[in-house]
Amino acid sequence: MGDxxxxxxxxxxxxxxxxxxxxxxxxxxxxxxxxxDSRPVNWETRRxxxxxxxxxLEPGEYLTFKQISKLGARLKKGAKxxxxxxxxxxxxxxxxxxxxxIPENEGTVEVVEEEQQENTKTVYLLRYYYVFNVNDVExxxxxKKEKKEITPVPFDERVRKALKIVTDWNTICPIKHxxxxxxxxPANDTIYMPPFSSFKGNNRIEEYxxxxxxxxxHSTGHKTRLDRHRHSRFGDWHYAQEELVAEIGSAFLLSxxxxxxxxxxxxxxxxxxxxxxxxxxxxxxxxxxxGKAERAVEYILERVGEKQDxxxxxxxx
Numbered sequence: 001m002g003d004x005x006x007x008x009x010x011x012x013x014x015x016x017x018x019x020x021x022x023x024x025x026x027x028x029x030x031x032x033x034x035x036x037d038s039r040p041v042n043w044e045t046r047r048x049x050x051x052x053x054x055x056x057l058e059p060g061e062y063l064t065f066k067q068i069s070k071l072g073a074r075l076k077k078g079a080k081x082x083x084x085x086x087x088x089x090x091x092x093x094x095x096x097x098x099x100x101x102i103p104e105n106e107g108t109v110e111v112v113e114e115e116q117q118e119n120t121k122t123v124y125l126l127r128y129y130y131v132f133n134v135n136d137v138e139x140x141x142x143x144k145k146e147k148k149e150i151t152p153v154p155f156d157e158r159v160r161k162a163l164k165i166v167t168d169w170n171t172i173c174p175i176k177h178x179x180x181x182x183x184x185x186p187a188n189d190t191i192y193m194p195p196f197s198s199f200k201g202n203n204r205i206e207e208y209x210x211x212x213x214x215x216x217x218h219s220t221g222h223k224t225r226l227d228r229h230r231h232s233r234f235g236d237w238h239y240a241q242e243e244l245v246a247e248i249g250s251a252f253l254l255s256x257x258x259x260x261x262x263x264x265x266x267x268x269x270x271x272x273x274x275x276x277x278x279x280x281x282x283x284x285x286x287x288x289x290x291g292k293a294e295r296a297v298e299y300i301l302e303r304v305g306e307k308q309d310x311x312x313x314x315x316x317x
């Protein structure tokens with residue numbers, strides 16, 4: 001089976017059906033572990049898969065059919081293909097071109113979102129391919145260099161690094177701890193958190209970071225940052241998508257710092273049924289939310305990294 005592309009509106013529907021299948025089996029796909037040593041990667045390029053692909057693939061190494069053929073390898077009998085999604089961003093000059101005909105040879109499958117900026121329209125196009133786990137491939141050449149063993153990071157060090165994200169983000173968007181329910185207020189551009197002492201049990205540290213990361217991701221949507229927030233009310237489409245962005249973004253951050261334990265995840269029936277209902281209503285929500293969550297996490301790390309770089313420059317001045 002070669003790289004396969006579906007045209008029309010099928011891409012997000014097929015991806016969503018795979019997500020729904022996991023939810024119906026009691027598995028919340030954004031509550032997985034994507035730590036550095038277990039993220040799905042491309043066997044040849046060593047690039048990790050990101051965005052919604054983290055929800056579609058199990059940890060492991062994958063190859064496209066073209067890569068397998070180029071390497072002189074072959075698929076084992078009964079090998080199963082797995083879908084991976086790619087985005088293509090296109091800029092359209094709306095003065096010269098009001099509409100755009102998409103040539104089939106571009107491999108474009110679906111326009112999932114459009115953004116208008118004066119005379120330019122940004123069009124987000126979605127397509128996907130099949131990839132195969134290396135365990136289903138035989139005849140691959142030996143690697144020149146085996147990947148290095150990754151030394152586990154002690155728990156205290158993981159917590160320290162996660163706390164650094166929180167304390168640094170507090171200088172970008174205030175995080176107030178007190179007698180509050182956890183929330184982010186766009187009007188005040190402030191995150192409100194209960195005191196750490198309100199988190200109980202053996203997993204209180206992970207629970208705290210799960211909650212505060214959720215609110216930090218929300219805060220990236222402010223108009224002065226990624227400008228993602230739209231007028232919404234509890235329960236409407238915009239609210240649901242933003243909640244999913246925060247859920248996925250928080251899970252990404254927890255995984256990066258090795259704090260993603262099953263006990264911190266809301267996998268109860270009510271939670272799963274809510275997302276089953278939302279994703280059935282809108283078959284594009286999951287791919288949009290995963291992409292926005294990935295961008296939110298990148299933004300957080302960029303801003304915090306920028307701040308740390310400035311501190312280093314000042315310290316060495």
